[in-house]
Amino acid sequence: MKTLIHPLILFLLTISLNAQETQIRKIALLPLTSIDVDFASMQTSESILRMELGNRENINLISKNKTLSVMGDEICDDEECAKNIGEKLDASEVLICKLNRLGEKIIVQYQLINVESGKIILSERATSVTLEDLDAVMKRVAISVSRLSPFDANQEVGNIVQQESIETLRRKARYNLGVGFGYLFPAEGYDKDSDKSFTINAYFDYELQDLSAGLMIGARKGFAINIYANYLFTRTDVCPYAGASLGFHWVLHEGIFSENNKDGDGIGLGLKGGVRLFHTYNFQIFVQGEYIMTFNDYNDKAIVFTIGIL
Structure with missing residues (x-):
């Protein structure tokens, strides 16, 4: 009997709601x-x-x-x-x-x-x-x-x-050009050289409501180019974000031009997070940390800290 009562109650509630809507x-x-x-x-x-x-x-x-x-x-x-x-x-x-x-x-x-x-x-x-x-x-x-x-x-x-x-x-036309600079700190590979090196990057950034995506070209102890995507957590002036990048990274190594049968170039993958400041203005300042992995013969890995403007 109980098994019949429950469906009947749901049926009557559905009829009641439909009656209210109409x-x-x-x-x-x-x-x-x-x-x-x-x-x-x-x-x-x-x-x-x-x-x-x-x-x-x-x-x-x-x-x-x-x-x-x-x-x-x-x-x-x-x-x-x-x-x-x-x-x-x-x-x-x-x-x-x-x-x-x-x-x-x-x-x-x-x-x-x-x-x-x-x-x-x-x-x-x-x-x-x-x-x-x-x-x-x-x-x-x-x-x-x-x-x-x-x-x-x-x-x-x-x-x-x-x-x-x-x-x-107007939202679709939110296109930013920017530049960032900072330091690369080797974590693995890089000829076991732990010294930091200066980096500078150019950004071609395209921003939607909750996402940004674009192209990065930079000097990162060699040459790097990648496409990236970030999720923007807020739409306010202080906007934290997290994202990833995928591209090509050629890392400069000692003796790389000699015949050592090792390639310094490879696919580059990055995981990053940061914050965009003045997010609702026509310009933005960003502070970013990124862990980058280069799939080359040296297994290069590093942390890159960057500050820049879009």
């Missing part, structure tokens, strides 16, 4: 208000928003004529009057939306008020770079209201606004 909400959209946005653009934006809300399966949108008949000449842009209007319309929620021009941009602010409690249950803002961009913004506002979710959480193909496209391109 519950029809009666919403009143109040006329849009604006600051320095022309009347035609405001009316068109309201029409798009009204149509998109009406197309949502879980929303029963109160008609514009019925809303206007209750409001009369009243202009409503706060929770108190929205609650009063919602009660007269027998709505469960009231949506207030404002368009405010800021330079060339249009700031879209919207609030969803629960009529019964009079409290704001959703308050968001979005940026429209141009008037034409308001089409995509209004579609996203409707999705946000329907799902009771933040504006930024509703990106879909066909409704990406221009501000997000610009920010995405």
Whole structure:
């Protein structure tokens, strides 16, 4: 009997959750208000928003004529009057939306008020770079209201606004050139010479949100070239990272040009960690430690400490 009760409870819970997700909400959209946005653009934006809300399966949108008949000449842009209007319309929620021009941009602010409690249950803002961009913004506002979710959480193909496209391109264009210098400390091989040697490296660095990758060319007791990848642990000005590198390392050894049948060159593998400072600026300072292994006839291994700028 117990084996039947558990599946039955899960089944009933699933039905209950689905019923909540598809519950029809009666919403009143109040006329849009604006600051320095022309009347035609405001009316068109309201029409798009009204149509998109009406197309949502879980929303029963109160008609514009019925809303206007209750409001009369009243202009409503706060929770108190929205609650009063919602009660007269027998709505469960009231949506207030404002368009405010800021330079060339249009700031879209919207609030969803629960009529019964009079409290704001959703308050968001979005940026429209141009008037034409308001089409995509209004579609996203409707999705946000329907799902009771933040504006930024509703990106879909066909409704990406221009501000997000610009920010995405800016992130993709984070390309750094840099130089670093420091010391190489032999750990094994290197003709059993434990003396440190000066190193200098050039970096061609490409940075994504949480990763950086690129090409390093350097003088490391010989010549080294590798590709590397780092995981960036934060997006703040102090950004620790850890990564690895793989490439070619030719190590200068005593008597390497004589016939000793030993090769100083080989595949180079590195394991590293460090920190990037001023990470959110146009330049970055980095401090790095790396353990490098060269798979050559000398089995060279070393630790390299580097400081540099990107």
